[in-house]
Amino acid sequence: MNPLKKAARWLNDRSGFTEMLKPLLDHPVPPGSKWAYVFGSATLFCFVLQVATGVGLALLYQPSSQEAFQSLQYITYKASLGKTLRGIHYFGASGMIVMVGLHMLRTYITAAYKYPREMSWISGVVLLLLTVGMGFTGQLLRWDDNGVWSAVVAAEQMGRIPLIGKSLARLLLGGDTLGGQSLSRFFSYHVFLIPALLFVFTGFHLWLVMRNGISEPPKAGQLVDPRTYRQWYKNMLRNSGVPFWPYAAWRDALFGSLIIMAIVVLAVVFGPPALTKPPDPSNVITTPQPDWYLLWIYALFALMPAKIESYVMFFGPLLLFFLLFALPFVSNKGERSPIKRPWAIVGSCFVVIVVVSLLFVGKNANWSPNFNAKALTKVSIPATDSLALSGSVLFQQKACLYCHSINNEGGKVGPDLTHVANRLSEEQITIRIANGAKNMPAYGSSLSNDELKKLVAFLKTRN
Amino acid sequence: MNEQTNLDRRKFLVRLTLLAGAVPAVLVSVPIFSALLGPLLQRQKQAWRRVASLSDIAVGETKLIQYVNADPLPWAGVTAKAAAWLRRETEDRFVAFSTHCSHLGCPVRWEDKAQLFLCPCHGGVYYKDGSVAAGPPPKPLTKIDVRINKNDVEIRTAPVPITTITQ
Ligand code: FES
Numbered sequence: 322m323n324p325l326k327k328a329a330r331w332l333n334d335r336s337g338f339t340e341m342l343k344p345l346l347d348h349p350v351p352p353g354s355k356w357a358y359v360f361g362s363a364t365l366f367c368f369v370l371q372v373a374t375g376v377g378l379a380l381l382y383q384p385s386s387q388e389a390f391q392s393l394q395y396i397t398y399k400a401s402l403g404k405t406l407r408g409i410h411y412f413g414a415s416g417m418i419v420m421v422g423l424h425m426l427r428t429y430i431t432a433a434y435k436y437p438r439e440m441s442w443i444s445g446v447v448l449l450l451l452t453v454g455m456g457f458t459g460q461l462l463r464w465d466d467n468g469v470w471s472a473v474v475a476a477e478q479m480g481r482i483p484l485i486g487k488s489l490a491r492l493l494l495g496g497d498t499l500g501g502q503s504l505s506r507f508f509s510y511h512v513f514l515i516p517a518l519l520f521v522f523t524g525f526h527l528w529l530v531m532r533n534g535i536s537e538p539p540k541a542g543q544l545v546d547p548r549t550y551r552q553w554y555k556n557m558l559r560n561s562g563v564p565f566w567p568y569a570a571w572r573d574a575l576f577g578s579l580i581i582m583a584i585v586v587l588a589v590v591f592g593p594p595a596l597t598k599p600p601d602p603s604n605v606i607t608t609p610q611p612d613w614y615l616l617w618i619y620a621l622f623a624l625m626p627a628k629i630e631s632y633v634m635f636f637g638p639l640l641l642f643f644l645l646f647a648l649p650f651v652s653n654k655g656e657r658s659p660i661k662r663p664w665a666i667v668g669s670c671f672v673v674i675v676v677v678s679l680l681f682v683g684k685n686a687n688w689s690p691n692f693n694a695k696a697l698t699k700v701s702i703p704a705t706d707s708l709a710l711s712g713s714v715l716f717q718q719k720a721c722l723y724c725h726s727i728n729n730e731g732g733k734v735g736p737d738l739t740h741v742a743n744r745l746s747e748e749q750i751t752i753r754i755a756n757g758a759k760n761m762p763a764y765g766s767s768l769s770n771d772e773l774k775k776l777v778a779f780l781k782t783r784n
Numbered sequence: 785m786n787e788q789t790n791l792d793r794r795k796f797l798v799r800l801t802l803l804a805g806a807v808p809a810v811l812v813s814v815p816i817f818s819a820l821l822g823p824l825l826q827r828q829k830q831a832w833r834r835v836a837s838l839s840d841i842a843v844g845e846t847k848l849i850q851y852v853n854a855d856p857l858p859w860a861g862v863t864a865k866a867a868a869w870l871r872r873e874t875e876d877r878f879v880a881f882s883t884h885c886s887h888l889g890c891p892v893r894w895e896d897k898a899q900l901f902l903c904p905c906h907g908g909v910y911y912k913d914g915s916v917a918a919g920p921p922p923k924p925l926t927k928i929d930v931r932i933n934k935n936d937v938e939i940r941t942a943p944v945p946i947t948t949i950t951q
Contacts, residue, residue, distance in 0.1 A: 387861025469863065470890060473944060474905070477889035480946035488824055490946045496823045497830075497943035500864050501857025603850040603867035605883050605891035608904040622888065623906040627920040631949040688907045688919075692893075720898035724907070734907050762909050762917035767899040 344531075349562025350569045351537035357431070358535065358569070359576040360424035365527075366577035367417035368519065370584065371455075374410040375512070382462070384508035386501045389464035390599050397596060408588025414456055416584050418614045421452050426669055429648075432657040433536035436547040439649035441529045444522050446645045451519050453614070458511035460612045464504055466598040470609035472503060473602075481634040499602045534558065539657035547654055608689070617676050620683030690723035691732035699728040702782055712779025715772055719764065727783065735761060742784035750780050828855045828943075835870065836937045846871040846894050846912065849880075854941040868928050868939060869894055869901070871912065880928040880939050881914050886947050887921040901925065922947060 322330075333339050381400055383392035396403035425445065428434055434442035457475070461468045476490035495502030534554060563569065594612065598604060611619050622630060659666055696717050702709045716722055724734035741750065754776060757763030768776070818825065835849040849870045856864035869881045869892075881901070883891050890905035900917060901910040908919035915924045926945035931938050 385859050385861075386857075386863040387859045473884065473889040476944065477884075477887075477946060481949045483949050486948055487946050490944075491823045492821065494823070494944065496855075497828050498853045498866055498941075499944070500853060500855075501860030502823065503863065599862055601862040601865055603848075603865035603883075605848060605867060605893050607891060609890055619905075623920070625920075627887070627922055630920065631922070631947075635949060689904055690902050690907055692902075692904065718897040720895045720900060720902065723895075723902065757917065760907075760918045762900055762911065767912070 346566035346570075347564050348531060348534075349558045350535055350565050351557065352561050352563055353538045354535060354569060355538075356572060356576070357427050357538070359573050360420050360427055362573035363577050363580050364417060364420040364424055365523065366581060367413055367420055367584075368523065370413045370581055371410065371417060372516065374406055374413060375516075377406050378410055379512065384462075384505060384512075386464075386499075386504040386600070389462070389504055390596070393463060393465070393596055397593065404592055405585075405588055407593035408591065409585055410459075411593045412584040412587045412591075414459055415614065416580055417452060418456060420580070421449055425449065426673070430659045430665055430669055431536065431539050432545075432652075432659075432662065432665070434649045434653075435545045435655070435657060436550055436653045437533050438529070438536060439653055441526060441533065442649045443646060444526045444529065446642070448519065448522050448526060449645075450642075451515050451522065454515050455511060455519070456612065456614050458507050458515065460615075461507045462504070462511055463594070463596065464600050465596045466600060466604060466607045467609050469499055469503075469600040469602055470607060471611055472499060472507070474609065474611075478634055481631045483635065499600075536657075539659070541656075541658040541660050543658070544656055545654045608692070610686070613680065613684075616683035617679035620679040620686075623686070623688045624679075624682070685733075687733035689732075690720070690734060692723060694722045694731045697722065697727060697730055699730055702779070706778070706782065708775050708778035709782045710779075712775035712777070715776050716779055719768070719772075719776070721776075724761070738780060738783055740784055742781050747777055747781055750777050830854050830941045832931070832933075832938045832940050834933070834936045834938050835868075838932065838935050838937065841870065841872045841937070843872050843874060846896065848883075848894070849939070851939070851941070866941065867891075869925075870930065870937065870939070876932060878930040878932065878937055879914070880930045882926040882928055882942065882945050884926065884945055885921055886916075886923045886925060886945070887919070889944065889946075892925065 378396065381392060381396045381403060383389055393407075396407055398404070400406075428442065428445065457471075461472055472494060476493045479489040479493055480486040482489060491497065493506075495506045537554070537557065598607060610616070622634070625633060656662060694717070697713055700713060702713055704710070716727075722731040724732040725736065725738045726733060727737075727739050729739075745753070751773065753761075754768070754773060755763065755765035757765075764773070831854050833851040835851050836847070841847050847870050848867055850865055850867045852864050853866040867883045869883060871879050871881070873879060885892050885903040885905065885908050887903065887906060887908050890903050892901040892903045892908070892910065894901055899912045901912075901914075903909070903919065903921070906920050908921040909917040910921070910925050911917050913924075914927065916922075926942075928942050929940035931940075
């Protein structure tokens with residue numbers, strides 16, 4: 322016998338690898354479980370990618386409030402291929418979030434959470450939470466001004482939890498303020514605590530797949546009955562099941578490999594998110610924005626009426642998780658086919674549309690003053706009208722331009738004033754400036770009469 | 785051995801084993817949780833910091849002042865810094881505002897010509913006295929203690945203000 326084979330045989334005999342892996346590979350899966358079933362394994366591949374690239378990054382990263390930013394600059398600009406490594410870790414995180422989302426949608430639409438797979442759904446919800454937790458803490462570890470201010474914003478949100486809010490906020494920051502104690506905590510969560518939980522729950526999630534089998538593709542009219550389902554499933558597998566390896570595994574492998582390659586390509590082409598300014602909490606000239614996967618929440622809080630947001634910040638997530646956890650208990654039998662469950666489809670579409678549109682409005686952040694609007698260049702005022710001319714200068718100086726646009730220059734918070742003179746009379750304009758409005762400061766006390774006249778004269782030319 | 789003593793022995797051994805595991809687990813957990821909950825167990829003492837001379841800031845002026853927070857750790861680096869907006873109202877009256885927006889804590893900036901504080905995150909606006917002028921902030925900018933000490937202006941370090949559900 323050739324020595325290689327001999328060695329393999331010895332190894333297998335003393336270690337029992339085949340014994341261990343064979344049931345995993347041979348376990349039968351329902352026929353027809355095709356491309357819809359690849360998102361879960363793709364999530365797992367992304368997770369493995371994150372662990373591997375994370376270890377790579379940890380070789381170069383300094384987890385201290387003082388040095389983290391410098392070490393990130395080192396990784397990005399000096400370390401060989403450091404930039405690519407950061408890019409892969411970033412797009413890997415994005416990929417993991419997208420795959421988790423798709424996996425969850427697929428599970429919901431095909432009602433795969435019904436008997437006997439309730440626990441798969443519940444552990445999946447926990448895994449979703451942990452994944453978002455990784456995304457959030459990971460963004461902080463970039464430890465530039467965005468990271469620092471994200472920590473503050475998160476602490477503020479925790480602060481809205483009744484009674485224990487303030488304590489939780491302190492725990493998150495590691496004290497009264499940001500400082501030497503903050504980053505080490507986030508590092509510990511991101512690198513040890515949450516990954517450990519992810520391993521545990523992923524293991525459990527996979528064990529459940531082995532124990533209960535993957536759900537068969539739903540057929541309209543084929544109802545789940547907890548009294549007979551397990552027996553029926555067993556018979557179905559015996560009659561028409563196919564071994565997982567390689568008849569189902571090839572799709573998982575192929576799709577996973579495409580995803581990983583896409584992540585690498587994105588990382589090389591676009592690179593990691595740019596580092597902004599150093600993590601100096603006393604630097605106030607900064608515009609914090611979360612990474613894209615949390616951008617929709619940021620948008621939500623900007624658009625929500627301020628009166629209710631404290632309650633939404635607290636009860637919203639609570640209600641959401643309650644609903645998610647409750648789902649398999651509310652309906653765990655009966656129809657699984659999406660064709661017979663139109664509301665599941667409507668609901669899923671609704672959630673997807675809401676989140677995607679919030680992402681878009683979050684990206685534009687039209688509710689934020691446009692601090693880059695420095696001077697009006699595209700307005701022409703008759704040079705003879707000196708009042709209007711100085712008014713146009715005031716329009717910028719008094720920060721009107723940060724929130725209002727004229728000829729597409731300026732901010733989008735307030736109404737566009739390009740043609741304001743067509744809508745409002747001189748008197749109405751004056752009153753509005755002096756008294757303000759629901760979402761506009763009253764300028765009455767900070768403008769002299771003279772300045773007010775000039776501003777109005779300028780706005781009167783806008784017709 | 786009869787059936788009953790055998791059962792008793794089994795019960796005893798189960799309990800003993802569980803206890804043998806639980807006692808060290810609890811013992812070891814105490815310092816771990818103390819590290820985790822440290823920020824709650826140790827209160828930081830706030831300190832007065834000199835931030836300007838009287839002559840640095842004119843009446844009616846609002847300025848960003850930067851200082852070191854209450855209890856900086858040796859490895860805090862720039863994160864030990866904190867800031868506030870200091871405003872001289874009259875010859876001998878100063879007010880200081882936290883730089884944190886009362887909405888979700890983003891850094892508000894002072895626009896001197898417009899005499900407004902603007903928040904970059906969700907468009908909150910405050911007047912020069914810290915009261916809300918527009919946008920989502922639920923309450924005015926948080927005030928920070930200021931005092932005049934001979935020719936110096938001093939302010940007291942303060943925690944990041946956290947808005948609670950009832951505010
Ligand atoms: S944090 Fe200032 S408006 Fe939201």
